[in-house]
Amino acid sequence: MTRVALIFGGVSPEHEVSIHSAGKVAEALREIAPARGLSLVPIYINREGEWVFWTGDWPSEATIGEAPKWDARPEDFPVQALPFHRALGQMVEQRIGVAMIMIHGIGGEDGRIQAALDLAEIPYTGTGAAASALALDKPRCQAVLNAAGLPIANSACLTSDGIDGAERLVEVVGLPCVIKPARGGSSVGVTIVRELEQLRPALEAAFAIDEELMAERLVTGREFTVGLIERDGGLLVTPVTEIIPPEGRYFDYDAKYTVGVSREITPAEIPAQLAERLRSLAAAAFRAVGCRGFARVDMIADPAAPTILEINTIPGMTATSLLPQGAAAMGISFSELLGFFLDSARFDRG
Known part of the structure; x- marks a missing residue:
C-alpha cells in the first residue's frame, strides 16, 4: 500500500483555488486507488502555515472543501495540527510513499516544500526545488527563456524600496504595460496600465503580494496555453487550448476560476502551423527551465509571432482547469492524468 500525502491550502492568495484542486484530486485518486x-x-496547510493532518478515512470532496474548519473544530474532524518542523517528521514516521503537492503560488510552487521533501527523501509530484523556484520567479525565468532564444515580452523589475522612481519603468517598457508580482499566480495582483496615472495603484496592488514586481510590455493577441506531461520517460504535449475571456477583460482571477465566464476551445481553431509552433515553444520552455512531471505554458500570439507569458509548474486542477482539458483532448482521463503524475514522482538527492 502506497501512502499518498495530498498537500494543499498554503499561505498564498491562491489558497481557495488549492482547496478546490485538492477536492477534485482526492475524488479522482479514489478511482485509481484499488x-x-x-x-x-x-x-492541509492553513493560512498561518500550520500543517493539519487528516487522520480519518478517505475524505470526500465536500470534506476537503471544509478544510479551513478542520483545526478550528477538532471535535468534528479527525485531524492533528502540527508546526512544520514536526510535520515533516510525521510524514517520515507515517512512511509517506509520495507527496502530491497541490499548493499554487508562494509556498507551493516556489521550491520550498520541494526542498524540504528532498531532505526527507520523500518523492513528490512535479518539478524539483530549483526549477520550481525559477519558474515562479518571473523576472529570472524570463531571463532564462531569453537566453534560450525563446520569445518573451520586453520587461523591467522594481523592488518596493524603489517605488518613488517607478516612472522609469514606463521609459523602459512603455505603455500600455502589465504590472505583476514577481512571484505569484492566478493573476492575483496583476493590473494592465494604459495611462500614467494608473501606475501607482497598480504598483501598490502588486507590492501587496510581493516585494518585487515586474513590468511587462502589453502584448496583444489571442491567448493560448499548452500542457506538458511526462509519461514513460517521454514528454506528452497537449493540443493547444485557446482562452477567450469576456470582451474587454483579460484572463484574470474570476475569468480563470468562475465557470462560464471565459471560453476555452480545445483544440484551438488555428492553423496547423501555428499550433505546432505553440506546442514546440511550450516544450522548449519546459526543458529550458528544467521542469519535470507536468506543467502548463501560457502564451499569446498576434498575427506576427507568439510570445511566452509564463510557466505554471502546479497548474490548477479544478472543474475549469486547463491542463486536464488538454489531457482529455488526448483521451487521457483526469484519474489517468494523476496516475502519470504519481509515476513521475521523485526527490533530488542534491
Missing part, C-alpha cells in the same frame, strides 16, 4: 494500492493522507 488498482494502484493507494491510501490517502490529506495534509
Whole structure:
C-alpha cells in the first residue's frame, strides 16, 4: 500500500483555488486507488502555515472543501495540527510513499516544500526545488527563456524600496504595460496600465503580494496555453487550448476560476502551423527551465509571432482547469492524468 500525502491550502492568495484542486484530486485518486494500492493522507496547510493532518478515512470532496474548519473544530474532524518542523517528521514516521503537492503560488510552487521533501527523501509530484523556484520567479525565468532564444515580452523589475522612481519603468517598457508580482499566480495582483496615472495603484496592488514586481510590455493577441506531461520517460504535449475571456477583460482571477465566464476551445481553431509552433515553444520552455512531471505554458500570439507569458509548474486542477482539458483532448482521463503524475514522482538527492 502506497501512502499518498495530498498537500494543499498554503499561505498564498491562491489558497481557495488549492482547496478546490485538492477536492477534485482526492475524488479522482479514489478511482485509481484499488488498482494502484493507494491510501490517502490529506495534509492541509492553513493560512498561518500550520500543517493539519487528516487522520480519518478517505475524505470526500465536500470534506476537503471544509478544510479551513478542520483545526478550528477538532471535535468534528479527525485531524492533528502540527508546526512544520514536526510535520515533516510525521510524514517520515507515517512512511509517506509520495507527496502530491497541490499548493499554487508562494509556498507551493516556489521550491520550498520541494526542498524540504528532498531532505526527507520523500518523492513528490512535479518539478524539483530549483526549477520550481525559477519558474515562479518571473523576472529570472524570463531571463532564462531569453537566453534560450525563446520569445518573451520586453520587461523591467522594481523592488518596493524603489517605488518613488517607478516612472522609469514606463521609459523602459512603455505603455500600455502589465504590472505583476514577481512571484505569484492566478493573476492575483496583476493590473494592465494604459495611462500614467494608473501606475501607482497598480504598483501598490502588486507590492501587496510581493516585494518585487515586474513590468511587462502589453502584448496583444489571442491567448493560448499548452500542457506538458511526462509519461514513460517521454514528454506528452497537449493540443493547444485557446482562452477567450469576456470582451474587454483579460484572463484574470474570476475569468480563470468562475465557470462560464471565459471560453476555452480545445483544440484551438488555428492553423496547423501555428499550433505546432505553440506546442514546440511550450516544450522548449519546459526543458529550458528544467521542469519535470507536468506543467502548463501560457502564451499569446498576434498575427506576427507568439510570445511566452509564463510557466505554471502546479497548474490548477479544478472543474475549469486547463491542463486536464488538454489531457482529455488526448483521451487521457483526469484519474489517468494523476496516475502519470504519481509515476513521475521523485526527490533530488542534491
